[in-house]
Amino acid sequence: MRDYPGTRQTFIEMDTIPENGKGIPVDHNKIVAENVSAFFGKVQAIKDIQISIPENSIVAIIGPSGCGKSTFLRSINRMHELIHGTRITGKILLDGEDVYSMDPVLIRKKIGMVFQKPNPFPTMSIFDNVAAGLRMGGTHDRKNIAEIVERSLQQAALWNEVKDSLSKSGVGLSGGQQQRLCIARALAVNPEVLLMDEPASALDPIATAKIEELLFELKKRYTIVIVTHNMQQAARVSDYTAFFYMGELIEYDVTKKIFTAPSMKQTEDYVTGRFG
Amino acid sequence: MKEPKRLKRMDNYRFHFRKLTSLFMFTLCGVSVLIALVPLILIFYRTVAFGFSAINWDFFTQMPKPVGESGGGLANAIVGTMILVGLGSCMSLPIGVMAGIYLAEYGNNWFGQSVRFLTDVLNGVPSIVTGVVAYTVVVLPMKHFSAYAGGVALGILMIPTITRTTEEILRTVPHSLREAALALGIPRWKTSLQIVLRTAMSGVVTGILLAVARAAGETAPLLFTALNNRFWNTSMNQPMASLTVFIYNYAVSPFDDWIAQAWAGTFVLMTLILLLSLTVRLATRNKFAGNLL
Amino acid sequence: MINPGDLIFKNLTRFFAALILVLVVLMAYEMIRTSALSWNKFGFNFFIRSIWDPVQDEYGALPFIYGTLVSSLLSLIIAVPLSLGIAVFLTEVAPRWLERPVSFFVEMLAGIPSIVYGVWGFFVMVPWLRSTVEPFISKHLGFIPLFRGAPYGVGMLAAGFILSIMILPIIASISRDVLKAVPRSQTEAALALGSTRWQATRIALAYSRSGIFGAVILGLGRAIGETMAVTMVIGNRPTISASLFEPGYTMASVLANEFTEATSEMYISALVEIALTLFIITIIINSFARLLIWSVTSNERAQKA
Numbered sequence: 037m038r039d040y041p042g043t044r045q046t047f048i049e050m051d052t053i054p055e056n057g058k059g060i061p062v063d064h065n066k067i068v069a070e071n072v073s074a075f076f077g078k079v080q081a082i083k084d085i086q087i088s089i090p091e092n093s094i095v096a097i098i099g100p101s102g103c104g105k106s107t108f109l110r111s112i113n114r115m116h117e118l119i120h121g122t123r124i125t126g127k128i129l130l131d132g133e134d135v136y137s138m139d140p141v142l143i144r145k146k147i148g149m150v151f152q153k154p155n156p157f158p159t160m161s162i163f164d165n166v167a168a169g170l171r172m173g174g175t176h177d178r179k180n181i182a183e184i185v186e187r188s189l190q191q192a193a194l195w196n197e198v199k200d201s202l203s204k205s206g207v208g209l210s211g212g213q214q215q216r217l218c219i220a221r222a223l224a225v226n227p228e229v230l231l232m233d234e235p236a237s238a239l240d241p242i243a244t245a246k247i248e249e250l251l252f253e254l255k256k257r258y259t260i261v262i263v264t265h266n267m268q269q270a271a272r273v274s275d276y277t278a279f280f281y282m283g284e285l286i287e288y289d290v291t292k293k294i295f296t297a298p299s300m301k302q303t304e305d306y307v308t309g310r311f312g
Numbered sequence: 313m314k315e316p317k318r319l320k321r322m323d324n325y326r327f328h329f330r331k332l333t334s335l336f337m338f339t340l341c342g343v344s345v346l347i348a349l350v351p352l353i354l355i356f357y358r359t360v361a362f363g364f365s366a367i368n369w370d371f372f373t374q375m376p377k378p379v380g381e382s383g384g385g386l387a388n389a390i391v392g393t394m395i396l397v398g399l400g401s402c403m404s405l406p407i408g409v410m411a412g413i414y415l416a417e418y419g420n421n422w423f424g425q426s427v428r429f430l431t432d433v434l435n436g437v438p439s440i441v442t443g444v445v446a447y448t449v450v451v452l453p454m455k456h457f458s459a460y461a462g463g464v465a466l467g468i469l470m471i472p473t474i475t476r477t478t479e480e481i482l483r484t485v486p487h488s489l490r491e492a493a494l495a496l497g498i499p500r501w502k503t504s505l506q507i508v509l510r511t512a513m514s515g516v517v518t519g520i521l522l523a524v525a526r527a528a529g530e531t532a533p534l535l536f537t538a539l540n541n542r543f544w545n546t547s548m549n550q551p552m553a554s555l556t557v558f559i560y561n562y563a564v565s566p567f568d569d570w571i572a573q574a575w576a577g578t579f580v581l582m583t584l585i586l587l588l589s590l591t592v593r594l595a596t597r598n599k600f601a602g603n604l605l
Numbered sequence: 606m607i608n609p610g611d612l613i614f615k616n617l618t619r620f621f622a623a624l625i626l627v628l629v630v631l632m633a634y635e636m637i638r639t640s641a642l643s644w645n646k647f648g649f650n651f652f653i654r655s656i657w658d659p660v661q662d663e664y665g666a667l668p669f670i671y672g673t674l675v676s677s678l679l680s681l682i683i684a685v686p687l688s689l690g691i692a693v694f695l696t697e698v699a700p701r702w703l704e705r706p707v708s709f710f711v712e713m714l715a716g717i718p719s720i721v722y723g724v725w726g727f728f729v730m731v732p733w734l735r736s737t738v739e740p741f742i743s744k745h746l747g748f749i750p751l752f753r754g755a756p757y758g759v760g761m762l763a764a765g766f767i768l769s770i771m772i773l774p775i776i777a778s779i780s781r782d783v784l785k786a787v788p789r790s791q792t793e794a795a796l797a798l799g800s801t802r803w804q805a806t807r808i809a810l811a812y813s814r815s816g817i818f819g820a821v822i823l824g825l826g827r828a829i830g831e832t833m834a835v836t837m838v839i840g841n842r843p844t845i846s847a848s849l850f851e852p853g854y855t856m857a858s859v860l861a862n863e864f865t866e867a868t869s870e871m872y873i874s875a876l877v878e879i880a881l882t883l884f885i886i887t888i889i890i891n892s893f894a895r896l897l898i899w900s901v902t903s904n905e906r907a908q909k910a
Contacts (some may be wrong), residue, residue, distance in 0.1 A: 041537065115797060118789075120701075145799035155790040159811045168808075169798030174326030218794070225798055328640065334803035335753065338698050344690030345707060351770045352714050355725045382831075410621035417616055419622070427622045429892075430629045436823075436832025436891035437632075437884060439719075440857050444880035447864065448635045470634075493715025501614030532832040532857070536864035556720050563724050578724050582717070586615070587718050593709075594663075 064131075066091040066229060066259040072126035072212070074107050074116065081107045082283045089229075089276075093262045094251055096291065098267055098276035098312065104283040105263045109231050112261070113147040114140045128271060130229070145173065152234040154214035156206030157220070163202040165217055169225035184224050191257075192220035192242035193250050212243025219250070223258075230254065232262040236269065249271050267307060273294050279303045349513050356582075361408070363579025366572040371580075376558075382569040386545050386577055392459075392553035395546065396538055397527045399463025404470035406525065409516060411471075412478025415502050427477075435472035442468040443499060444534035451537060459552035462538025470523035477519025481512045518592045525588040529581060531556035555581055612733070634882070640878035642871060649880060652833060657843050659867075664875035668843035672761070672853035676835060677730055677828040679765030679849070685771045690808070691773075692780035692817075697806050708781070715774035723837035726767040730760040731838055734766070754850040762849040763838040768831055772824035779823065779898065783816030784809055819897030826890040830883060832857040856883050 054117035065088035089095050097105040110116045111124050117140065128135040135143055156165050166185045174183060179310040184193075187237070189195040194216040198209070206217055215235060220285075222230060236244035251260060251273050264270050270277050271291060278288040287294060287303040299306045304312055374385030413429075415424050446465035451457055485508050493503040509516070531554075534540075540553035555577050562574035582583065647664065654665020691711060695704050735758025746752045766910065787809040795805035810817070840852020841862060854881050867873045 050816070058341075106679065115793060118793065139331075141331065141799055141801055143799075144797055149793075149797035151789060151790055151793065151797075155788075155794045157791065157794070157812070160816065168795070169800070172330075172795070172798060172800040173328060173805045195601075221794075269630065270767060317761040323751065330801045330804070334801035337803045337806075338693075341694040343697055345694050348687055348691055348714070348770075349710060352710060354729065355717065358725060358729055359721065360657065368909055390710075407621050407624050411617045414615075414618035414622040417619065423619075424622070429895075430626055430893055431692055433888050433891060434625070434629060436826050436830075436831065436887050438857060440830070440832045440860050441636075441880050441887075442632075444860060444864070444877060445632045445635055449631075452639075465799045471628070475625065499608040499610050501608070501610045504614065527717070531718070531720040531723075534862055535861055539865070546609045556718070559720055561725060561836075563727060564837065567667050575725060575728075578721050582721060585718065585769070586714060588839065589713075602653060604902055 051090065064091060065089060066131065067114075068127075068129040068221065069108075070127040070129070072108070072111060072124065072128060074104070074111055075123040075125075077121045077286070080283060082111075082280075085285050087278055087285060089259060089261055091141070091259050092255055092257075093275040094262060094273055096267070096270035096277045097263045097280060098270050098277060098306070099280035100306065103280040105280045106233055108280070109233055109261060109263050110149075112229075113144050113149055113231055113283050115144075115149065126274055127268065145169075145225050146227055147229040147231060148222035148225065149231045149233065150215070150218050150222055150235050152217050154211060156214050156217050158207045160206060161203045162198050162206050162209075162217060165206045166220045166224050169221060173225060184226075185220075188220040188224040191223050192216045192255065193246065193253075194220055194253075200212070210243070212239050212246060215239060215243070216248060216250070222256075222263050227258065229259045229261065230269075232260065234263055234265060237265065244269070267295070279306060359575070359579050361449070361581050362575035363577075363582075366462075366576035368581060371573070371576050375544060377593055380567075382559075385571075386553075386555065386558055386573060387544070388541065388553045389555045389577070390559040390580070392499070392538075392541065392544070392557045393528055395548075396459060396466055396492030396534065396552055396554055399459060400527050401520070401524065402469050403463060403467030404474055405520065408471050408519075408523070409478050412475045412516075412519075413482065413504060413509065415475070415479040416482035417500075417508075431472045431475050434468070436568025437468075438532075439465075439469055439530050440532040442466075443535060443537050445591075446533065446537045447511050457537060457539040457551040459548040459550065460555070462534045462552055465537045466527040467532035469530060470527050473503065473523040473526060474519050477522065478516050481515030481519065482508060484515070485511050489553045514595055516591065518595045521588050521592050525585050528588075529585055531560055535560075615865040626677065628761065630790070633881075634879055636881040636884060640874050640881050642874035643878045644874075646871070646877075651875070652882075655845065659863075659869070659872050661747040662869060662871040664698045664871070666856070666875075666879055668845050669854050669879060670882075672764075672839065672843075673829055673853040673857070675761055675849075676764040676768055676839065676853065676855055677825055678829045679761065680768030681821065681825055682764060682773055683769035684776055684824060687769075688773050688776035688780055688824075689817070689818075691777040692784055693806055693810075695781045696784045696809075697802065710779070711777050712769065713774075713776050717779075719771070719831060719833040722771060722834035723768055726763065726834055727759075727837040730767065731763050733895045734763055738762075743850075751849055754846075754848045757840065757852065758839040758851055759838055760850050760852045761800075764835045764855070765849070767834045767838055768828045771831060771834060772828050775827060776824040780813075780817050780821035782821065783813040783898075786816075787812050791903075808893050815897050815900065819894045822890055822894035822897065826894065828886050829890070830857060830887050832861050836861050856880075865904050 040287065054068065066178060068084050073083050073217045074081045086110055097109065099105050108115060110126055116124070117121045124136065130146065157168060160168065160278055166188050167181050170181055170184060186195060189198065194209040194213060199212060206214065209217060236247050239247070248269065254260060264272065274291045276289065277291045277294040279286045279294065281302055287298055287300045289299070295304060295307055370383065371385040372390065373387050374383070375388055376386065377384035411427065415428060415430050418424070419427065442465045445468065446461045450461035450464055457494060489511065490503055490508060493507045494500065498507070534557050540557045541551045541553040543554060559574045559577040559581070562570040562577070567572065621842040643664065647654070651664065653667055653669060655667045656665045657668070695708055705866050719849060720796050735756050739756030739758065739762065743756055754833055774799055792805045792809055792813055795808040835855055837860060839855065841853040841854055841858055843854045844851060860876055860880055867876055
């Protein structure tokens with residue numbers, strides 16, 4: 037762990053993930069954010085974020101409402117650009133390349149996103165929903181699409197539940213199933229990173245548990261960054277946790293440490309529930 | 313993710329194709345806007361060009377000259393339109409405003425829903441059909457054409473506009489205002505009339521102005537109800553001249569002089585309606601944007 | 606204690622609301638009554654015969670029905686793509702400072718009276734068609750039956766054109782409102798998958814398709830009932846022809862032209878039957894359209910809940 041002198045932020049350079057003992061080696065940092073700030077007009081939402089996301093890990097971003105965690109997440113795949121008057125300074129590197137120097141359409145293929153409220157396309161069937169990203173990307177080979185749809189639904193742990201009703205509409209599924217459908221849809225375009233903005237906050241506990249189980253499997257193939265307001269979820273699921281407060285990254289460390297022996301007082305106050 | 317070079321090139325082509333398509337389609341959308349604006353500009357331009365030059369003081373003060381003679385004006389037509397719209401308003405104002413009040417204050421039941429539905433139905437009825445109805449109900453029994461018949465036809469057309477805008481504007485008056493009045497002991501009917509209606513009065517008036525603008529521009533329902541009248545007439549029991557019918561008759565005539573007057577009439581009509589619409593727009597300022605159709 | 610003023614007021618306003626109900630019923634009743642003569646004589650054949658002979662009192666409305674349908678459909682074909690383009694422009698392309706004035710101008714088109722369209726159409730658009738557009742089409746596509754014949758200027762094509770301008774604002778405004786109502790999460794989902802902005806717009810269009818369909822149906826309803834503008838440019842000849850260059854006649858136009866000349870009872874009855882047909886058709890179309898648009902807006906209210 038390397039401390040940047042004069043700051044409260046840390047970079048992670050570790051070889052293995054110590055926590056759950058699985059010992060998956062970390063090749064490199066998949067995403068590196070350097071001095072990232074975001075502005076909505078004159079208002080600054082996040083300030084000087086420095087963070088690195090190791091490949092094939094799950095990084096949780098926690099913090100109270102309005103602390104900028106969603107803003108930061110969306111700046112990674114440039115979704116904040118949909119709102120007028122937003123501005124980003126600093127660099128976000130994906131495998132060393134600056135995300136902001138590439139075309140956003142290409143970036144979003146490599147970095148997928150799952151949203152808080154499940155949003156399947158209501159006019160499409162389950163199959164078409166999952167295939168949507170593929171078709172829009174120009175893939176039209178039917179056999180290819182069918183294979184990828186099946187694989188994605190399996191990766192999202194939804195295949196067995198819907199394999200006989202692929203032509204039915206996506207909105208007929210339960211909330212948890214819809215969210216897994218959205219995950220399958222995001223996986224179908226073969227991203228390298230999956231960004232999740234409070235993916236289980238609209239779901240019941242059972243559905244939430246299913247999705248958390250899913251994440252453990254998914255991290256073998258993908259790098260996952262998950263924003264959550266549910267601390268227990270962060271503790272259950274992630275390898276590393278970043279604590280955001282008022283637009284700044286206060287502490288970033290291995291999850292166990294954040295929740296048992298945080299370095300910063302603010303972190304400790306938050307995780308012990310002194311404020312929320 | 314290592315991909316063979318061939319696939320990477322295909323992906324590259326696909327990507328650029330998609331981006332080009334996106335640009336192309338949005339450009340087409342811009343082009344459609346331009347295409348739509350062309351007739352608007354042309355209509356305005358021609359109306360001003362032909363109409364304005366044919367306007368003179370005579371137009372507003374003189375009566376139509378006999379066939380073949382040049383000159384004259386459409387004074388009777390302008391007055392006639394005002395009378396006809398006035399008649400229509402007499403019929404539609406009370407019905408429209410009262411029905412609008414009912415729907416806003418008491419109308420959350422199946423009866424209110426059916427009235428709303430039928431108001432919408434009435435709104436979509438072609439204006440010529442209201443002329444036919446006025447014909448069968450007024451002209452046939454009276455055995456002659458009259459301003460009354462024209463007024464009825466226009467009135468039917470004005471009712472849905474007035475009803476809808478009255479109801480909508482009354483609904484925007486905040487509930488807290490009603491509650492405050494009721495809490496002071498003011499009976500409900502007084503609340504509706506003196507408090508709610510008065511607050512929303514400007515909105516109601518704009519609704520009426522809209523209906524008036526629509527009625528003033530109508531031709532079809534007058535063709536066989538009020539017919540037309542080349543002479544000065546203010547009697548309701550007789551056929552009544554109107555600007556719109558005159559424009560129609562003059563425009564399809566073979567006389568250049570009449571055609572020029574048709575354009576002048578068009579100019580006056582457009583100016584009138586434009587003024588009314590602008591007044592409405594200024595008064596409501598986006599409260600109803602898009603709902604007026 | 607019920608305030609007597611309240612009771613009177615409520616019933617008074619209810620009375621006037623009921624008057625609207627009575628009015629519509631009365632309209633239907635009067636037209637049914639007056640057209641009974643014609644209905645009893647011709648029955649259903651009225652709608653499939655082409656003869657229109659006031660002297661012999663023989664009537665058939667087929668040419669008018671044909672004219673109405675063809676001119677309205679043609680106007681839809683022209684207006685729908687343009688309107689959708691405008692709606693997409695207003696919601697996706699135009700910056701805020703441009704969207705308001707453009708919306709305003711498009712809605713201004715809706716406020717222009719029918720007779721003004723008629724006068725402009727007759728004196729400006731028809732000569733343009735006759736001298737420029739129709740000869741051009743005739744030269745290049747004249748072998749198709751759709752464009753056969755001499756370019757009169759007046760005719761079905763002119764009617765289709767003028768109608769398309771008139772229904773454009775309705776379809777465009779409602780489509781714009783419906784597109785604006787698409788939840789942001791839908792377009793975000795599409796973009797997050799790596800789609801281009803146009804592809805995301807297509808998703809939004811698919812999402813709002815029932816509302817857009819409703820807008821189109823409303824436009825159709827308006828086109829079917831339009832009278833003055835069409836009468837002045839369609840030529841007013843009760844012919845049924847495949848060519849768009851040929852003149853035609855619509856239900857609304859025949860009413861406008863012939864009501865004053867109708868002397869015999871049967872003549873009047875036949876004309877009223879045509880009016881009744883128009884009445885019923887527009888009721889059905891408008892109800893259907895309102896249902897579609899209402900279901901779209903209530904859906905989004907339910908989703909937001």
